[in-house]
Amino acid sequence: MPLPSPTSKPDFDTRLGLMRRYVDALRQAVAHEQDAFIEDLQSLGAAKHYLTTSMLCCLDLANRIIAVRGLPLARAPMEVFSILLDAGHLEPEMVDDLHQMDALRYRITQIYWDVDDVEVHTIARRGLPVYDRYLDRLASLWPAEVAEGAA
DSSP states (O other): OOOOOOTTTHHHHHHHHHHHHHHHHHHHTTTOOOOHHOOOHHHHHHHHHHHHHHHHHEEEHHHHHHHHHHHHOOOOHHHHHHHHHHSSOOOOHHHHHHHHHHHHHHHHSSSSGOOHHHHHHHHHHHHHHHHHHHHHHHHHHTTTOOOSSSS
């Protein structure tokens, strides 16, 4: 069976739906007040997992929008947000927030021994509305002229 095109609208919509599920799970994980959150290892672990997974989805979905719109390709993962900013598709404040969340994702996965649990709670909670706006924005960026099946 052939792999779906990176510019397949149904594949993009599936991934967008998955990210919405991950963001909802992150929302549940950080629903506790900070002290209770830090004491609850399951909530802390879930928050780290869903923050990381959601951020990876952000990068993947941005790359798909970049491809389907014919924008310059990113040389490094975090460049995708700047490319969408330069093309007028994201606001500077959103890009700053996404960069901060991606920096935390990097620390969680690469420097796991030096991650402040309070920072996880704070950034995850502050990032929830950013994720929501980002998902809505990306959903609106799929070009209408691109066929449902492929680019």
